[in-house]
Amino acid sequence: MAEKQKILISGDAEGRFNLLFSKVTTINKKNGPFDFLLCVGNFFGVNNSELLPYKNGTKKIPVPTFIIGPNRDSDIESYPEEDGCEICQNLTYLGKRGLYNAESGLKLAYLSGLEKDDKSNQSSTTTITENDVISVRNSCLKGQPCFRGIDILMTSQWPLDITKFDGSNRVPDNISNGSKLIAWLAAQTKPRYHVCALEGIHYERPPYRNQSSNDDNIEIATRFVALARVGNKEKHKWLYALNLTPVDRTRLTELAIKTTDETSSPYPASTLASHPSATTTTTNKKDDVQFFYDMETQDDKKKRYNNQTGNDNKKRKVDFDQGKCWFCLSSPKVSKHLVISVGNESYLALAKGGLVDDHFLILPISHHQSFSIVPESILNEMELYKKSIKRYFSGTNRVPVFFERNFKSSHCQLQAVPVPKNSIPIIKEMFQEMAQENNIELNDLPRHSQLQQIAPPGTTYFYVELPDGDKLYCRIKKDFPLQFGREVLASDPILNLNERIDWKDCQISEQEETKLAQNIKIKFKPYDIET
Template identity: 65%
Template sequence: MSDKQKVLICGDVEGHFKFLFSKVDAINKKSGPFDFLLCIGNFFGEDNSELESYMSCEKTISVPTYIIGPNRESDLKNYTDGDGYEICQNLTYLGKRGLYTASSGLKIAYLSGIEKASTENKDIYFNEHDVMSIKNSCLKGQPSFRGVDILLTSPWPDGITNLDSNKPECKYQGSKLIAWLATHIKPRYHVSALEGIYYERPPYRNQNQGDGNMEIATRFIALAPVMNAHKKKWLYALNLTPVDRSRLSDLIMKTTDETSSPYPISMLSDDPMSQKQTHTQFFYDMDSKDNGKRLRHQNDNLNKKPKLEFDQSKCWFCLSSPVVSKHLVISVGTEIYLALAKGGLVEDHFLILPITHHQSLSILPKNVKEEMDLYKKAVTKYYESTDRVPVFFERNFKTSHCQLQAVPVHKNQAPALKEMFEELAECNNFKIMELPQHADLQQIAKPGVLYFYAELPNGEMLYYRIKKDFPLQFGREVLASDRLLDINDRSDWKDCHMSQEEETELAKKIRKQFTPFDIDT
C-alpha cells in the first residue's frame, strides 16, 4: 500500500446522489483510484429517492463514502443509529463524533451537527463535551502529537476569515467550539459546508503554548452544495501522506501566503468553557436555569467511578498474560503468534492472534496486519499440502482480543462456502453481504463497530455489521454443517473439550507438521 492517500471531499449533497456518485465514478476512473469520498453538510435532502437504487444494489458506489450526521431536525428520520452504521455497500455514516484512523494511518476527526448549549434535540446539536471527547481521542497516547490529517465539520469555525485580506463578504454562522477544537487538534485540512459558497482560506500557522517548536499549518476549505446553480466548487481532491508518516520538515514548511492563526490566544485553554463571551452560545449565564443543570451534570460526572483501563495481564489471548494457554502455541513471530483453537473443529483449527492487545482486525496497526498476512499465507500453504483450503473468519462481538480463526475444508467443498454462509445467516434472520473486490475491512468497519467477517478461499469477503445480537458459534456452525465438514456435534467449542495433556500432545504434533511452512522457514 502506498503511503499517499487520495481523498475526495464534497459539500452539501441535498439528495442529489445520482449526480454525485456518477461524477465521482468518472473522476475515479480518470484520476483514481481514490481511497475515500468524505461528505459534509446536508447529505440528505427533501427527496432521497435516488438512494434507493444504491440501497438495492441496482447501482454501486465506486469509492468508499463516509458521511457525518444531520444539521436539521427534518433529516433525523434518515439516521437510524446515532453511533454510526453502514447505510449500504460503500456508504457509511461515521457517527456523531470521533476519530477515524484508516489502515494507512490517515487520521480523520469528525463532528456532526451544529453548536448549541442546550441538550434539546441533541441528535442535531453538539456541545463542549463533544469537542472535548474528540480532543481526548486525538491526543490520547500521543506524547508527540503533531495533529490530524482532516477535520470534518458542517459549520464553519468562528473567526476563520480573520487575517484574510480576501475574505468573503458573506456573513456565516461560525462555531466557537469548532474553533477551539481546531486549535487543539491542529488539522492539516479543515473542511466545512452549509454556507452555500466555496471559500479556501490561505493556510494559517497553528499556535502553541510557547515551547518554541513550530506547529503545522492548517488549510481551511468551505465547499458549495452539489449541483449549485452558480457552479461554485463543491468537490475537492487531496493527495497526502498521513501526518504520522510524514517528515516533520515537510509538515512545518512555510508558504508565501500563510497567516498567523485567526483564533485568539485564549483558544489554547484546555477548557472549551473558558471562552466566556456573553454574545455567543459559548457563554453561560451564571444565573440561568440551564447553567444550574450543567453544574449539577458536572458534579454528577465527578461522582462517577473512573472508567477502568483494560488489564492486559488478565486477557486470555495476550501472549504475555499469565492466563494464556501457552501449550497451544504453534509459532511466534514479531507481532503475531499462531495457536491451536481450544476445542477446535478439526485438529489443525488455528487462531492467528496479535501478541500484544488489539481488539479486532479492523484496528490493527499496519505492521501487525502485514505480519498477520504472512501467517495467513503460511497457513494456506500448510493446508494446501493436504488438498485443503482455509476459511478465515473473525467475530468482533463479545470478544476482547483479535482472533482470526482458520479452518480448513477440502478444496472440492470450497464452491459451497458462500452459499452456506448466506443460508445460515438467513436462518438466523440476518443478511450477510459480500464486500467489493479489493475492499479494506479497516475502511468499512470503523473503530468500535461490531461485526462478523469471513474470507473465502477464492478471495471473496463476507461481512455483517452486528447491531444487537449475534449467534456466537455462527462461523463454526457454517463449517460444521452437513455440506461441508459434516461434524454438527462440534459446532460449539465447549463440546470439544480435551484435557491439557491431550492438547499438549496435539500441539506438539501440529507444530512439527507446520514447521516447514512457518514464516521464518
C-alpha cells in the first residue's frame, strides 16, 4: 500500500507571502513534514514585494508549493509566461489548466480563471471555456480504462449548485454565481477533494457520492472545501491539512465506505454527458464510457448499422477478408517487423506498446477469432511456443503470465507478459482484487480443464493462465475494461508500471520497434520451437 501524502492547501494569498510561509513553517515543524502546499484563488495581489526575499534566496519556502494561473487580468504579468515554471526554490507555477502526476501516484488536476459571461471583458488567460474543462477531463481519463477518479481538483471559482443538498447550518450566503463548466468537470473527474477560494469564506460541504453512467459501478465520494483569504480579519479558516493515499493505490472497499453525513451529488445528471453543453435527453451512456477510444470492431459497427436501418443480414454468410486483418500473417497490414518467430501454423511477435520490451503475442497464422476455437494442430503449436517462452524467461528469473481478451478483438492474441518470479504468490490475489473492484466475476477453472470446454464458439471472455498453473476465466456479457490484464500486471505489487497500462501510451517509432525486435529475436533463438 502506498504511503499517505501530507498536503496543505491555502486560500487566496493576495501577496501576503510572509504570513503564509511563516504559518506553513510552523505547522510543518510541528506536524510535518508535508509533501505539498497547494495555493488556490488569487496568489498574487496589488503588492507582491514580499516575494522578493524568496526569489533572491534570503528566505526559503519550507514546503514544495504549487500555484495555478490568474483570475484577474491585472495579475497576468505577475505570472511566468511558461507553464510548469519554477518561480523560485520550492515555488512552481503549474499553469492555467492540466493534470499533475506526483511520483507518489497522487493525481492533481487544476484549472484557474472564471467562467466567462456575456458581459465579461476579461482576456482568455483568465476565463474558462468548454475547451478548458474538456482538456482537463481528457488529461485525467487518458490511459485510464478503469477510471476511478482523481485525488484533488484545484479550481479558483466555485462550481454551480455545490451547496445543494447541504441541510446543515453551514450553507454560506451571498456567494457569487458558480460555474456550470466547473460543475461538469467535477462530475467527470470525480475528485476525492475539490478545493477552491475567491469567495473570502471557509466552507466545507458534507461529502457527496459521485454519479455513474453505469448503475453497477461503485463511485467514490468527493469532499468540497473552500478557503478564505490568508490572514483575513474575520479569522475565517484559510489553511487546510489533509492526509491522503493516492486514489489508484487505495482499495475500492475503502473508497466505497460511506459517512453518516454523506449526500447525493449536487450536480444534475446532464454533467455525466461527454460534452459540457450536452443534456440528459441527448446523452448516450455508451458514448460517455467510450469517449477516448473507438472500441467497436468493424463487426460491431455493422451490427449497429443493421439494427438502426432495419437490415437483416442473418441469412447472409460473409467470408472474412484476411487481407484486412491486422494479425493474419498474410495480410499487408500486419506489422511484420515485430515478428520474432514463425512456426507452421502460428507465430510469435512483440506486442505493440508492450508493458515490457519482451511482451509477446502468440497468434495463429491464419484467421481464428479466439484461443478457445483454434484447431487442435494450431493449439498444439501455440502450446510449444508457451513452453519456449517459459524457458526464455527463466534465464532472467522471470515467469510468464498468459492471458487473452476475446472481446472487441478480431484475431486470437494470446499475450505473454513476464513478471518477477517472487511475485507468483500475489498474482492471483491481484487479479481477484482488481476484478472485484471492477465488478468482474473472475472464476477459477479446474487445473486440467481446457478453455475449449468452457467457452463455446461465439463466447466473449477473459482468460488468464498463472505461473503456478491456476487458470482464471470471466464470461463477458456486457462491458469489460479493455486493459484489465495489463492493469493487473502493471500494478505496484507486480511490475510497478502504472504509467504503462494503456498500450497507446507506450508506442515507439517503427525504427525503434524494428531494432528492439531484432535484439530480442537473437536472444530468443536458442529457445525457439523446432519446425
